[in-house]
Amino acid sequence: MASMTSIVKAADFVLSRPTLSKVIVPIAQKFTAYAGYREMGLKYNDLLIEETPVMQKAIKRLPSSVSYARNYRILTAHQLSLSHQLLPADKALKPEEDDHYLIPYILEAEKEAFEKAELDNIEVKA
Numbered sequence: 121m122a123s124m125t126s127i128v129k130a131a132d133f134v135l136s137r138p139t140l141s142k143v144i145v146p147i148a149q150k151f152t153a154y155a156g157y158r159e160m161g162l163k164y165n166d167l168l169i170e171e172t173p174v175m176q177k178a179i180k181r182l183p184s185s186v187s188y189a190r191n192y193r194i195l196t197a198h199q200l201s202l203s204h205q206l207l208p209a210d211k212a213l214k215p216e217e218d219d220h221y222l223i224p225y226i227l228e229a230e231k232e233a234f235e236k237a238e239l240d241n242i243e244v245k246a
Contacts, residue, residue: 124174124226149215158213159206160197165222166190174233178225186221 134144152158157167169175182190200206 123230124223125230128223128227152215152218156206157197158215158218160200161193161207161211161213162197163190163193163213163218163221165220166193166197168222168226174226174229177229177232178222181225181229182222190221 134140152164157164170179179187179190206212
């Protein structure tokens with residue numbers, strides 16, 4: 121699995137190149153529109169795998185209001201899934217509301233995990 125740091129670097133690379141950006145961004149927007157998670161009230165960051173230590177640490181660091189909103193969205197999506205329904209169009213998440221609220225916390229947790237791994241494997245030569 122790729123780290124979030126490498127994904128962010130790749131996205132920054134694509135967005136910094138106007139020609140590449142003109143090709144990739146519309147495709148990514150279409151893919152996101154067809155994914156359907158916004159019709160269930162979810163944000164992209166709600167879909168990320170939670171079972172890694174880095175993600176667990178990042179989720180724990182969320183402010184309580186953001187964490188509550190995240191849990192509410194996930195519970196709502198589960199209920200919609202169980203009842204085989206989607207949110208009405210006026211209540212579905214708009215593209216501008218789909219912010220990456222969890223990314224800064226993930227990047228911070230990844231940086232700490234990398235530093236810890238480096239320190240754990242340090243060799244002292246006398």
